[in-house]
Amino acid sequence: MGAPTSPVLANMVCGKLDAQLIRLAKKNKIRYSRYYDDITFSSSTSGHIAAATGMDLSVSHISRGVDNLSDDFVEIFTSNGFKINSKKVWGTTRKVRQQVTGLVVNKKYNIPSSLMRNTRAIIHSIEKNGLSGAQEKFLLVRKLNDSPKIRDHVIGRVAYIGYITDYGLRYTAMARRLMAALPGVKLPVPLLERERSVYVATNMPGGEQATAFHVGNGLFVTAAHLLDPNNPPVFVRLHSPDHYESPFVTEVVRRNYDTDVALLRHVGDATVINRPAIKLTTRQSVRGDSVEAYGFENYVPGNKLGIVPTQISSVRELEGQTRHSVGTPWPHGMSGGPVFDLQGVFLGIVFSGPLYGEKISPYGTAFTPSALFAAELNGWLDELAV
Numbered sequence: 001m002g003a004p005t006s007p008v009l010a011n012m013v014c015g016k017l018d019a020q021l022i023r024l025a026k027k028n029k030i031r032y033s034r035y036y037d038d039i040t041f042s043s044s045t046s047g048h049i050a051a052a053t054g055m056d057l058s059v060s061h062i063s064r065g066v067d068n069l070s071d072d073f074v075e076i077f078t079s080n081g082f083k084i085n086s087k088k089v090w091g092t093t094r095k096v097r098q099q100v101t102g103l104v105v106n107k108k109y110n111i112p113s114s115l116m117r118n119t120r121a122i123i124h125s126i127e128k129n130g131l132s133g134a135q136e137k138f139l140l141v142r143k144l145n146d147s148p149k150i151r152d153h154v155i156g157r158v159a160y161i162g163y164i165t166d167y168g169l170r171y172t173a174m175a176r177r178l179m180a181a182l183p184g185v186k187l188p189v190p191l192l193e194r195e196r197s198v199y200v201a202t203n204m205p206g207g208e209q210a211t212a213f214h215v216g217n218g219l220f221v222t223a224a225h226l227l228d229p230n231n232p233p234v235f236v237r238l239h240s241p242d243h244y245e246s247p248f249v250t251e252v253v254r255r256n257y258d259t260d261v262a263l264l265r266h267v268g269d270a271t272v273i274n275r276p277a278i279k280l281t282t283r284q285s286v287r288g289d290s291v292e293a294y295g296f297e298n299y300v301p302g303n304k305l306g307i308v309p310t311q312i313s314s315v316r317e318l319e320g321q322t323r324h325s326v327g328t329p330w331p332h333g334m335s336g337g338p339v340f341d342l343q344g345v346f347l348g349i350v351f352s353g354p355l356y357g358e359k360i361s362p363y364g365t366a367f368t369p370s371a372l373f374a375a376e377l378n379g380w381l382d383e384l385a386v
Helices: 006-013 017-025 045-053 070-077 113-141 150-164 169-181 190-197 270-274 369-386
Strands: 031-035 038-042 061-065 090-092 196-206 207-218 219-222 235-240 243-257 261-267 290-295 306-318 321-326 338-341 346-350 368-369
Touching: 006 017, 017 045, 017 070, 038 045, 038 196, 045 196, 061 190, 090 235, 150 169, 169 190, 190 196, 190 338, 196 219, 207 290, 219 369, 235 261, 235 306, 243 369, 261 270, 261 369, 368 369
Parallel strands: none
Antiparallel strands: 031 038, 061 090, 196 207, 196 235, 207 219, 219 261, 235 243, 243 261, 290 306, 290 338, 306 321, 321 368, 338 346, 346 368
16 A cells, blocks of 8 residues: 555565575576565576576567476475565566566666657646646546545646756756646756756965856865865855855765765855755766766856766776766866766766866866765765755
8 A cells, every 4th residue: 555664565575585596696607676565576697587586588578478487496486485476477588678667677777668659648638738638638547546636636746757867958848838737746856956056166365266056055066176175165155146145154064075075064155955966866977978078167257157078088097086987078177067968867076177377287187976975965964855
């Protein structure tokens, strides 16, 4: 029923089963996971899956049904009082769509295209027939577990798509259409407001300049190298020349020079708490991906926010950490700026640009991927939220 007790009860009931399946997975060098009563085994080698479960994927890339499982594997479940649902038993290789708990997981987790198409169709029905007309059509085709109200159903669908896709470009287009079709509905659209989330950062009293961005609740992220480790400033001045007239002061609350990430907190000006913020993610990026960085290049009064499009050229060690190199050098002042993929999903932070007056830097063509600092940054945010 979706009660908050469900995962606890599932873990209690499946405790012995989990232990047996974990031992089986370790023995056969495969990975095991369970979400409630959905069980998944994965491996880079189909032979390991066959040895553990009896399911042979060496000939066909898709296998379905409990009859494809070995008796020993099925016995693990029946001995624990469970019965396997044959309709939900299936295995696939990476050459076809791989789906777990409703998500496509071939390269990165994503929404199935069928869900996207069906959701767009519902929005189109509302646009064409109005809410009442779409409601009548919806009742003829809705599934048993769907909300009986098309308004609630489609809002829930779009919100789910936004959460899974990190509120990227496809979600944003869908959310805009839905909000236009249903006046009064408000959905988060951080992609449309990301330019309002980026600021010029100037340390005090040194005056060195970089870029910072709002992550919510008056907290801002920038590059730690803006802060001299030998004489670190206590305060950093932030300024959004494109959108907000008045600069404000932030205090340095956390920093890590190894990952080159610092966290700032507003001082005094409480109005910044509710300003637009960038949605942090741990979305992975790889060599060949197209990206774009936001920041203030060689900032002087009158300059506007800059956007530098480029492509990841390699993954290499810089200053003792794994960074992603790009094909286009960052201009001075971009350090600390956010980096996005072409769907608008946050990927990381500009590592370092050249010194003022210089055209190139040995570190000026890289960014720090979010996976490197996400856990620590989220810990900082949790500490400051208490």
